[in-house]
Amino acid sequence: MIAPLTRRLLRLVAVLGVVALAAFGLMQASPIDPVDAYLGPQVAQVSPEQRALIAERWGADQPATQQFLHWLGNMLRGELGWSRVYNAPVSEVIGTRFMASLPLLASAWLGATLIGFALGVIAGTREGGWVDRWICRYAYTLASTPTFWLAILGLLLFSVTLGWTPVCCAGPAGVTRDELSLATRLHHLLLPALTLSLLGVAQITLHTRARMLELMRSEVALHALAQGASRRDVAWRHGARHACLPALTLAFASLGELFGGSMLVEQVFSYPGLGRATVEAGLRSDVPLLLAIALFTALFVSVGNALADGLYRLVDPRLRQVHP
Known part of the structure; x- marks a missing residue:
């Protein structure tokens, strides 16, 4: 080891x-x-x-x-130096801003993974059907939609027009973070997290669908169907594990893309997280802060990839016999 x-x-x-x-x-x-x-x-x-x-x-x-x-x-x-933008130590700025971004990143990552995997399994099970066609169109539309445009559209629709969600920030103006209730935090988190989660849905959906199609066309599925199993049973009992590996790979590999999308989402919703701090550091040439954020992001993505390697061995026991 x-x-x-x-x-x-x-x-x-x-x-x-x-x-x-x-x-x-x-x-x-x-x-x-x-x-x-x-x-x-x-x-x-x-x-x-x-x-x-x-x-x-x-x-x-x-x-x-x-x-x-x-x-x-x-x-x-x-x-790590002193941030010129926030007039505070860089380590303190990164720690504070990352803790503010963590609920947004975690909920968006989890939502993209679960929704994308479920849609991919459903589409792969119903090859050529109307469900498969609509899910593919939905995935291709998301893949070609700019994140900032989607965030602005969601803000105009749900916050400005319908008034269902707050317009900006992680909480009401003038209220400290310690004074916020859990319901208020979730209310302010809902729309940014949903917008950011849609960023990773398309790739996971399409790759999961491809693996599901591969399994449903195999002799394993044919043998199970011949024994009286339904397509749903074959998909969720056999195909789900078969499609887990590419979904996990894309989910952890997309951490960098997720962080990049958070910069745009946090700017649109004025969310005080690490992504917004990155934009401000770049625009005001805060070299110590920007360098530290770049290293932190690289470390964050590397740790995610290492976790993916460990989860592979839990999902597929055959990989436990392979020397790392």
């Missing part, structure tokens, strides 16, 4: 290093000046000398290589 774990850790370190280099390179290539973005409208009132002092304080006047090595050294010592 030591050798596989060592290889995994080395691959993870390599991935995090590449992500850090890529994120830092993109920030350096950005046309947004960090000092100007920090000052905002007050940039015209700041003298060149004061601006130079701010750049020197942040190390923005140093060469890019030296800036990156300085940041890397601090990170290896456990210091």
Whole structure:
């Protein structure tokens, strides 16, 4: 077990290093000046000398290589830096914002996985029928629908027109998080989570349907049907486990895509999560915060993939005999 774990850790370190280099390179290539973005409208009132002092304080006047090595050294010592946007330690900002995004991400991920898997099994069981055709059309429509457009449409319909859901935020204005009841939190979470969950439904549905069609055309299904089993019994007793592996693969592999979609959804609904913090860090060139979020996201997706590998062995006992 030591050798596989060592290889995994080395691959993870390599991935995090590449992500850090890529994120830092993109920030350096950005046309947004960090000092100007920090000052905002007050940039015209700041003298060149004061601006130079701010750049020197942040190390923005140093060469890019030296800036990156300085940041890397601090990170290896456990210091992620100071967020210029939120005027707080980066670790504190990520912890607070991630805890705010966690219910949104978890509910959206669970909803996309369960709904997509159920629709895929139903469509694969009824090949060529009207149910199969409508589910496929629904999946293809979702796959081609932009996330931000879907969020805006849901906001206009359910919040503005019908008034069923709140317009924005994770709670009423002026109310702290500790004062919110569970019902109020769920009410504000419902529409953003539903919108975000639709992002991953299409892929899971189509891949699950493909695996179900493969099983329903096999000799195993033919033998079960010949013994008097119904198509529903064959689908849920034999096909569900057969289709679990691609569904699990896509569910965990889509964590990065889910986080990317959360940036747009949180912007539309003004949800104070990590996705919105990422957008603000990028627009205002908050390099320490953006680098830390990039590493955190890569680590989050890597842990998800590792969990998927572990679940494979529970779903398919044959994989337990395969050396990792």
